[in-house]
Amino acid sequence: xSIDDRYVPILTGRPGEVEALGSSGTLGxxxxxxxxxxxxxxxxTKAEVASGKPPPTPETLSDATRRFVRALEKHWEPGQxxxxxxxxxxxxxxxxxxxxxxxFDAIRSRGFRPSPCLxxxxxxxxxxxxxxxxxxxxxxxxRLDGRAPVSDVLNWVREVLRKTRxxxxxxxxxxxxxxVAADESRVxxxxxxxxxxxxxxxxxxxxxxxxxSAPQISAILPTDEPLxxxxxxxxxxxxxxxxxxxxxxxxSDYGITGPTSDSDEPAWGASPxxxxxxxxxxxxxxxxxxxxxxxxxDAKPDVQFNEFCRRLISVGSFAGPQxxxxxxxxxxxxxxxxxxxxxxxWIAIATSHHLSVVTRSL
Numbered sequence: 001x002s003i004d005d006r007y008v009p010i011l012t013g014r015p016g017e018v019e020a021l022g023s024s025g026t027l028g029x030x031x032x033x034x035x036x037x038x039x040x041x042x043x044x045t046k047a048e049v050a051s052g053k054p055p056p057t058p059e060t061l062s063d064a065t066r067r068f069v070r071a072l073e074k075h076w077e078p079g080q081x082x083x084x085x086x087x088x089x090x091x092x093x094x095x096x097x098x099x100x101x102x103x104f105d106a107i108r109s110r111g112f113r114p115s116p117c118l119x120x121x122x123x124x125x126x127x128x129x130x131x132x133x134x135x136x137x138x139x140x141x142x143r144l145d146g147r148a149p150v151s152d153v154l155n156w157v158r159e160v161l162r163k164t165r166x167x168x169x170x171x172x173x174x175x176x177x178x179x180v181a182a183d184e185s186r187v188x189x190x191x192x193x194x195x196x197x198x199x200x201x202x203x204x205x206x207x208x209x210x211x212x213s214a215p216q217i218s219a220i221l222p223t224d225e226p227l228x229x230x231x232x233x234x235x236x237x238x239x240x241x242x243x244x245x246x247x248x249x250x251x252s253d254y255g256i257t258g259p260t261s262d263s264d265e266p267a268w269g270a271s272p273x274x275x276x277x278x279x280x281x282x283x284x285x286x287x288x289x290x291x292x293x294x295x296x297x298d299a300k301p302d303v304q305f306n307e308f309c310r311r312l313i314s315v316g317s318f319a320g321p322q323x324x325x326x327x328x329x330x331x332x333x334x335x336x337x338x339x340x341x342x343x344x345x346w347i348a349i350a351t352s353h354h355l356s357v358v359t360r361s362l
Contacts, residue, residue, distance in 0.1 A: 008252035015071035016347030022075025083141035100129035117141030131164040139170035168202035188239035214258035305340035326352025
């Protein structure tokens with residue numbers, strides 16, 4: 001039996017994730033990026049208040065676009081296919097400059113060819129913007145609600161293809177369940193039913209199934225001991241593969257971050273953390289932020305990350321430095337007592353290892 005072994009990670013577009021993809025190799029990997037979450041305005045420092053400087057401002061769409069493009073320029077090959085989800089761009093018909101046109105023009109000006117990706121909640125204006133973006137792209141991506149009635153999904157797909165004038169052979173479909181709870185036993189059956197209907201509809205460039213049980217780091221309390229959480233994505237996907245055989249969808253998940261909101265990018269920096277992917281579970285360590293550190297505690301957040309790397313190796317779950325670029329970095333930081341990177345680097349390291357675990361299992 002031959003199944004589609006491509007991997008479709010749905011990522012937030014943070015520089016660390018782009019770095020992980022560039023450092024780990026992208027053969028068979030077709031990512032869907034969101035534009036990175038806009039950073040909130042941080043509180044002014046005492047020096048800034050005393051000097052009378054204007055208060056810090058929140059990040060703009062232009063700022064986030066430049067941040068994403070810089071990451072692409074450092075870590076991404078111009079000819080590699082990727083999709084850019086339009087949801088964060090909040091397309092409105094009354095804006096002077098269409099945000100989709102602005103973002104896609106900015107990315108294309110640096111030699112990259114993003115393809116637009118729509119969700120079923122997309123407005124008519126967003127679909128029109130996607131049609132314009134698709135004219136100079138390799139195709140169109142559609143994220144389908146895996147829990148919606150099959151007839152509703154098919155009708156929406158037909159309508160979008162009619163309006164965008166993109167043919168099925170250039171269309172990637174993701175049957176998307178988002179976060180799946182431990183008791184959602186119906187997910188494989190829902191996915192099987194929808195994938196069968198999509199296969200009968202037309203020959204698509206790709207069909208993938210997306211689920212995630214990735215831990216939301218903001219909901220986890222600081223812990224010195226590893227928190228072991230069940231990783232349900234492979235189990236659900238294998239159930240569908242067993243039922244559909246060669247017609248099974250490709251594997252898709254949300255990397256190590258899971259679904260995120262526009263307001264999840266803290267202005268003061270993230271808590272040091274290590275999210276380590278195993279075949280059927282996650283190991284999670286989380287430290288404390290600068291704001292929450294007690295008097296007398298070490299003031300360097302990277303020192304906590306180094307300690308997490310050492311503890312990972314000590315518990316016997318470390319895959320070894322030969323596994324991925326991220327694992328090489330874990331081994332290096334476990335021995336380094338001076339520098340352990342940044343929030344972007346923590347994401348890059350964990351994502352690199354995660355990509356290795358997934359691609360080896362397909």
